[in-house]
Amino acid sequence: MNAPVSSFEAVERVGQRSGNGIAVKIDHVQKIFETRDGHEVIALEGADLAVSAGEFVAVVGPSGCGKSTLLSMIAGIENPTSGRILVDNHLLSGPNPRTSVVFQNDYLLPWRNIINNVLLPLEIKRLDTRLYRERAEALLTQVGLAGFGGRFPSELSGGMRQRVAICRAVIQEPGLLLMDEPFGALDALTREQMIMDLQNLWLRLKNTVVFITHGIDEAVFLADRVIVMSPRPGRIDMQLDIDLPRPRKWNEIHSNPGFTEAVAKVRGRFEEQGVLKAG
């Protein structure tokens, strides 16, 4: 259990578990930014990764190693400088309608009530939102926001607003959900509840998730596989299968030897990288 594995071994194993194909393929991707004063910043260098359909992958890495850049490229917002990204076997040339993104900021529209914020992506696609109201309300109920549909973002706490942003991202049941530190701005108690809510939502949706976080415990708790990146220029440095049974319980997981062993392995890798101090 929890042995470091190569990208393609890991995909094969998860594929065997789920019987699914590859949802995201990152093939020798490099990303170079040019700064305003004309310098080049190599954000990512030769990144290779494959994510199986229905797999929950968490990416951890030191600040500035290119995690958000990687996610933006999978979302089709940024283009790789070299290499290829395929989503559902199609080479990306822009944002994919089957992909949703959740950021650290909720980006709710303050003038729309909660239910109309959740329904926004459907309205943009000119779908009849009346047909989706029930689904939107069910989602809000699932994340503990039953009865809040008529409120406005300014009346909600940060954690509640982030729950709304997640409901908005999954209302169309996206094949691929990309999450960039969605709980980074939340207090510890809210974060804990959100982690559990996300797990429960995902167990129902079973879509592909790429989840970026600074929290090693959060990554190991949620993921089927944890990807550890190297300091910039970011590369995929280590991958760890997390074979813990689900549903996982936050208040019990910390005494599970498989969990503590996986957390220690990721921490150990950061110590070897010099990102964390040992002890």
Ligand SMILES: Nc1ncnc2c1ncn2[C@@H]1O[C@H](COP(=O)(O)OP(=O)(O)OP(=O)(O)O)[C@@H](O)[C@H]1O
């Ligand atoms: N638009 C841009 N122009 C120039 N440099 C950029 C741009 N976007 C990102 N970078 C640089 O690329 C590197 C990777 O940035 P990125 O935001 O992907 O890192 P990260 O791992 O998500 O960091 P953090 O964990 O701190 O959020 C950084 O050195 C950053 O300064």
